[in-house]
Every structure is written in structure tokens, then in C-alpha cells.
Amino acid sequence: MRSDDADHRSYHLRRKRRTPVWLSLVWRISLAFGMIGVALAVHWFDRDGLRQSSGEPISFADVLYFTMITVTTVGYGDIVPVTQQARLFDTFVVTPIRLFVWLIFLGTAYDFLLRRVWERWRMKVIQRHLEGHVVVAGYGTSGSEAVNELIRRGADPNTIVVIDESASALRAAEGCGATVMEGNATRNAALEAVKIDCASALIVSAGRDDTSILIVLTARRLSPSVPISVVIRSEDNEAIAHQAGADTVINPASFAGLLLAGSTHGAHLAEYMADLAASGGRVALHERTVTEAEIGTRLADIETGLGHRIYRNGKCFGFWEPEAARLIEGDTIIEVIPRVARYQA
Structure with missing residues (x-):
């Protein structure tokens, strides 16, 4: 029981970020240096409006130093603007740049440090309040098509939770907007983590009949009433899947055979059967x-x-x-x- 509880705590939901991390970081750095560059350029061309306390001429290194110190702090007083034009520029341009640069730094710290903590907490809240969602166990060919079809039929991607052990499959599911969780759906803890007892449906497409049937057995024990649909590739295993608790057993090969056989008895029979099954019909x-x-x-x-x-x-x-x-x-x-x-x- 203790190991199962520990396993349960190791499962966490996640959703795709709208902007890639690297793009967000590059954009922020570019914006900050762009604004600093504007201040540096104006200070250099208007360097006659600056004076050092030592009385020495203003060099480029002095301008660079003054710009960085002024943008990041309020200055040390060793270099000061003395003309009205330089003071107005510092008042109406450099001061807003200082504020924007600090906001960028604070926003970056939030996005890459605090936000991770926030997102983890938010996912835990979502996890606790999951209800009426569709759980998809296995994001292979059939599972991905099922998710895409649900979205085409108007389902909110946020109401779809995908469980898979493959990192690449989860990245693909995140790309569709679904909530994902890395884990083994045959385990009680994994299905409990996605609140299978509160789900509106479970779609099982694990790629192997024995794994899919084990998932059905586990899910049916945890939730006696959730509708379960499972993909079974061997006709011999269809009855076993029903006995395990599946409400709907789908054999892709058998369905393809129905379409092919129907096409031999009429030019439009297969088309109509596909029309009934597809969202675009x-x-x-x-x-x-x-x-x-x-x-x-x-x-x-x-x-x-x-x-x-x-x-x-x-x-x-x-x-x-x-x-x-x-x-x-x-x-x-x-x-x-x-x-x-x-x-x-």
C-alpha cells in the first residue's frame, strides 16, 4: 500500500506551453538589449551633454558604463547629464527603459523559476478537480486518431487526458492541446491519478492486446461505470476484452474488412459506412x-x-x-x- 501511494504521487499532469522556452528567452534578451542599445547610441551621440566628476573627456567606455549603470540603477553620480537635452532624454527615455528592463528581468525570473512551481501547483489543482474528461490510454496510431477525431467533433482539448510511457508520443499529444501524463496505464496509481472514476469515457489503444486488456481490467475495477472502448487487433481476444469489462471492442482489421467487403456489393456502401463513422461526413x-x-x-x-x-x-x-x-x-x-x-x- 505504501509503494502504491508513493507511485501515485509520482504521476503529474502537464500541458504544452503556448510559446517555446527558447523562443521566449531569446525574445526577452533581444528586447532588453535592444532598449539598452537605444540608450547607448543616444548617449554616445550626445556625449557632450555628459560630464565626469574627474573632469576627463567622455570615452566610449564611459558612455557604456554610464548607460548600464543608469539603466540598471539610478546612477552613482560620477558621470551626470549637464545639458537640458541630456537630462530630458534621461527623464523621458532612459527612466522608462530602466523600468521595462527590470520588468523583463522579473518576468523572466517568474517564467523560468516561479512559473514552474506555479504550473506544477496548477496541474495538481486540475488533477484534483478532473471530471467529465476523456482518458486516452496509449497515443499510437489509433489513439492519436481518436484524439484528433474528438477535437474535430468539438471536444475541448483540455478535457482530454492522454496516458503514455513514450516521451515522443506525449509531445505529440501536447501539440494537440491535450493534457498528458507519463505513466503505465496498467497500474492502479496511474489511472487513479487521472481520476478514472470521474471520467466520462476511457479509450484504450496500447498497441498490444494483452496490455490493452490489462488496462481494461484495471480501469473496470477502479470505475465500474465508466464507458470503456478498446482497440483489439486479434479476433480471438475480442471476447476476452468484453469479459474484462470493455463496453466497446473495435478491431481495425475487421472494420477495414467490412468496408472492403461492402464495396463489392455496391459502389456507395463503403462510402456511406465511412460517412457515418467520420466527423466530416x-x-x-x-x-x-x-x-x-x-x-x-x-x-x-x-x-x-x-x-x-x-x-x-x-x-x-x-x-x-x-x-x-x-x-x-x-x-x-x-x-x-x-x-x-x-x-x-
């Missing part, structure tokens, strides 16, 4: 519960779309079966609706 499949106004009516009479199936007490009934002649409370309807209506629903 003209129509979409929609799952919802029956409304109070629809209770007692036929599945064929619903007005929101074309009713295809109903799920009642764990059983599935097609639109042609007698059970579809009368909808009852608690039925789940599968319908085909226009794509625009899908995202408005």
Missing part, C-alpha cells in the same frame, strides 16, 4: 435515451433522425422487430442524423 450516428414525449410511439416516428436500433434491458432490437413498434421509458435509441444536428445535440 454528411450524416452521423447518434445515441441517446428516449424522451418523455416519445414514450409509446414507434421508433420509425421519431423526428430527430432515422431510428435504426433500440437497446432495452441489455438487449438490442432493430427497427423491423416488434419491440420497435412502441418505445418505453429507459430505451436507448441509435439514430442517423445530419452531421450539423449531431454537434448541436
Whole structure:
């Protein structure tokens, strides 16, 4: 139990910074030196307006010294502006430059020191308050496509949490705007860290069937009610995945086979099947519960779309079966609706 608690504390969420660290640092340094350069150039061309307490002529080294001391402090008094023009320049140009340079230095210190502490604290707060998010375990080909499809369908990337052990995969997920966490999703602590019990769905695509099934088993034990979808590559393992607790088992090879087989029986069958599955299609499949106004009516009479199936007490009934002649409370309807209506629903 102690090792599990320690493991739990080692998992931290993170999100991509909007500006790369190196670009932010270069921009700040360039801006600071640019403003100092302006002050240096004006002081050099107007060096006759400066006087040293020793009475010696003003050299370039003296101008450089005076500029840096004036920009970073209020000066030491060994070199002072004596003409009205030089004093006005120091008042209305050098003083604002001094303030801006200090703000840049303070902002840089915050961004590269304090901000790390702040971001870690903010991620911990987000981690504690995760709710209604989608957890994606595995950011390979299928996992990345699932994340991209969720975003295309209007999901906020901040509501997607990706778990993976690959640093490159996590960087790619961060690039999509998702919240990421490095970890092994087969471990209780990793799934607890992303609040699997508060998630709206879990998508499992670990790349290996045995790993994916183990993730499903772990997640189902921690959250008996979370909807779990898993990618299984071997048909022999599909039943095992269902037994492990997966609600939806998807076999990419089988789905591709369906499209290929459908294309041999009609030129537009495969196109329509892909149209239903993709966010860019003209129509979409929609799952919802029956409304109070629809209770007692036929599945064929619903007005929101074309009713295809109903799920009642764990059983599935097609639109042609007698059970579809009368909808009852608690039925789940599968319908085909226009794509625009899908995202408005």
C-alpha cells in the first residue's frame, strides 16, 4: 500500500506551453538589449551633454558604463547629464527603459523559476478537480486518431487526458492541446491519478492486446461505470476484452474488412459506412435515451433522425422487430442524423 501511494504521487499532469522556452528567452534578451542599445547610441551621440566628476573627456567606455549603470540603477553620480537635452532624454527615455528592463528581468525570473512551481501547483489543482474528461490510454496510431477525431467533433482539448510511457508520443499529444501524463496505464496509481472514476469515457489503444486488456481490467475495477472502448487487433481476444469489462471492442482489421467487403456489393456502401463513422461526413450516428414525449410511439416516428436500433434491458432490437413498434421509458435509441444536428445535440 505504501509503494502504491508513493507511485501515485509520482504521476503529474502537464500541458504544452503556448510559446517555446527558447523562443521566449531569446525574445526577452533581444528586447532588453535592444532598449539598452537605444540608450547607448543616444548617449554616445550626445556625449557632450555628459560630464565626469574627474573632469576627463567622455570615452566610449564611459558612455557604456554610464548607460548600464543608469539603466540598471539610478546612477552613482560620477558621470551626470549637464545639458537640458541630456537630462530630458534621461527623464523621458532612459527612466522608462530602466523600468521595462527590470520588468523583463522579473518576468523572466517568474517564467523560468516561479512559473514552474506555479504550473506544477496548477496541474495538481486540475488533477484534483478532473471530471467529465476523456482518458486516452496509449497515443499510437489509433489513439492519436481518436484524439484528433474528438477535437474535430468539438471536444475541448483540455478535457482530454492522454496516458503514455513514450516521451515522443506525449509531445505529440501536447501539440494537440491535450493534457498528458507519463505513466503505465496498467497500474492502479496511474489511472487513479487521472481520476478514472470521474471520467466520462476511457479509450484504450496500447498497441498490444494483452496490455490493452490489462488496462481494461484495471480501469473496470477502479470505475465500474465508466464507458470503456478498446482497440483489439486479434479476433480471438475480442471476447476476452468484453469479459474484462470493455463496453466497446473495435478491431481495425475487421472494420477495414467490412468496408472492403461492402464495396463489392455496391459502389456507395463503403462510402456511406465511412460517412457515418467520420466527423466530416454528411450524416452521423447518434445515441441517446428516449424522451418523455416519445414514450409509446414507434421508433420509425421519431423526428430527430432515422431510428435504426433500440437497446432495452441489455438487449438490442432493430427497427423491423416488434419491440420497435412502441418505445418505453429507459430505451436507448441509435439514430442517423445530419452531421450539423449531431454537434448541436
